[in-house]
Amino acid sequence: MDAEVAIVGVGTMGSMAAWQLAKKGVSVIGFEQFGIGNDRTAAGGESRLFRTAYMEGPEYVPLLQEAKHLWRSLEEASDNNLLTLNGGLMIGESGSLEINTIKKSIHDFALEHEVLEGEQAKKRYPQFTLYENDVVILDKNAGFLRPELAVVSAVQQAVKHGAKIKNYTKVNDIVPEKQGATIVTNEKSYHVEKVIITTGAWTLKLIPQLKNKLFPRRLLLTWFAPKDVSLVTADKLPIFARMRGDFRLTGAPMLDGSMVKASYTKDPSYIDDPSKLYRDANLEELERISESVKTLLPVLYPDPVRASAYMDAYTPDNHAIVGELPDTSHLIIASGFSGHGFKLSPMIGKILSELCIDGKTNYHIQHMKPNRFFEAANF
Ligand SMILES: Cc1cc2nc3c(=O)[nH]c(=O)nc-3n(C[C@H](O)[C@H](O)[C@H](O)COP(=O)(O)OP(=O)(O)OC[C@H]3O[C@@H](n4cnc5c(N)ncnc54)[C@H](O)[C@@H]3O)c2cc1C
Structure with missing residues (x-):
């Protein structure tokens, strides 16, 4: 086993998941096709808006309130100024x-x-x-967030807590096994217990079953x-x-x-x-x-x-897809943030860490459940 958890795509959500998991002592290996904090990801462009009076739905407010605390905790850990209200x-x-x-x-x-x-x-x-x-x-x-610095800060914290991050390493395939999964890269294959898929706009390349959902x-x-x-x-x-x-x-x-x-x-x-x-x-x-x-x-x-x-x-309803993919408990996805996910990202990282460690989260993410889009049988 190369690690307990592999994170495929260390951009916005992947970096926060790596930070949250490594902080809790889970062994993590992250794969990023480009450099960390590069501006081809959804995190590029200098600033991201943080709002709490949310026009996308009141169900997000408790997540945003907690996200604010997590931003402050990442600022404290990294000594970087990330969120200005x-x-x-x-x-x-x-x-x-x-x-x-x-x-x-x-x-x-x-x-x-x-x-x-x-x-x-x-x-x-x-x-x-x-x-x-x-x-x-x-x-x-x-207020506003500093997205590139936030991603880099989260990865630095993850590494400080023992995470291994493979940048410039594209994942070509994720093969679910009876126990865990194999991550296939050009360089070699890795065997892990669980996989978090945070590949943003590239997700269909690895999970084509999400066509017409993403x-x-x-x-x-x-x-x-x-x-x-x-x-x-x-x-x-x-x-x-x-x-x-x-x-x-x-x-x-x-x-x-x-x-x-x-x-x-x-x-x-x-x-x-x-x-x-x-x-x-x-x-x-x-x-x-x-x-x-x-x-x-x-x-x-x-x-x-x-x-x-x-x-x-x-996604068609502009809510993300966060949770286990059907028919598997070891592939967890977080994608489809529909143009408004950055502010939530440390919270999504925390939720992903709970899904990996406990198999569940008590946060209200019903509106982001993968099964609203597909039946397990035809996935
Ligand atoms: C222009 C713009 C403005 C926005 N404004 C706001 C805003 O003001 N406030 C807000 O809250 N949200 C905003 N958003 C939304 C928010 O930025 C995104 O929802 C969020 O960044 C998505 O994160 P992600 O992790 O899903 O994707 P990304 O950050 O793109 O991360 C995906 C990562 O996966 C990597 N990857 C993909 N495939 C592979 C592979 N096969 N192998 C290895 N690595 C791979 C990619 O290189 C990338 O690093 C905006 C988005 C955009 C594009």
Whole structure:
């Protein structure tokens, strides 16, 4: 036996699972096809938003609250600053699904927030164009994460606790055995008791049975130069989700002293082969984001100064797939985070460690159960 647990894909979720398992004394071997923290994974692009008043569903709130503590514990262990809670502005039309779900999350869990009205909102946040029927909610437990540093920090902690990480090592196959499984790489094969599959947008290559349940999609991130630098620093500009009709802009304040990230994150395009991701931007995309920024974020010059594309795996209901694959107790998957998984990642790492060690978790992850998509018999 080469290790108790193999982690295939040491990106966002894999790094956190490695940290959580190694910390608990489990022997771990992780396989990553690229370097650790590289920006071809879903973790690329400098920042990720952390929100608690959750528009994707109140069922996430307890997981997010615990994730916040785990982020702090990773910061403490690594001595790195990973999560800055500078608040989150959620702006959308009154009565929209997103605003109603945010309100429900706030109501169900008595979340710290402010609702800003008309002139008061315009005065406090002149960076945005606000319309009469807009609702402006400030989520006090929101902010931004440093994704590449977070992945590297988690791996460093895992290694410190004894994990072995094989970078630049692509897994070609995972073969379930009666006892455990064999991991096949170009270099050699490894035998382990359990396997965690955290291969993000590449998951279909190893688990083709998930076709039509998991879809790699491409998201374009864009950065803009501010017209007034003093209005876009982290103390003045919270992270934001600005929704209006077909426009959805999400972004973070200026982190590098020169640019503000504001990206169009609605309906990302589907891609057939994650190894052939088009990382550039086409003119149509740039025009669309430019139009959104011109209309909704007048504090920025509307031509993007930087653009790059990334991928994530999406599911039909936008909830991830986390748990044992059917007919096996030793293959555990965590994929399909549908464009909103980063903030949850230390929590997912913890849940994966519990599934490996105890065979169950007490956290509520019913909405992420693999069996909602397939019957064991036809897997
Ligand atoms: C542009 C963009 C913006 C986003 N914004 C936010 C946000 O603001 N807030 C938020 O919470 N979430 C956000 N998300 C979502 C979040 O980043 C993802 O849900 C999360 O990072 C997915 O993690 P993962 O581990 O599934 O995938 P990844 O981080 O991509 O990890 C998969 C890893 O598996 C490796 N791998 C794949 N196949 C193999 C193989 N055969 N052998 C070895 N290694 C392999 C890959 O190289 C990669 O390192 C965003 C996503 C994108 C793309």
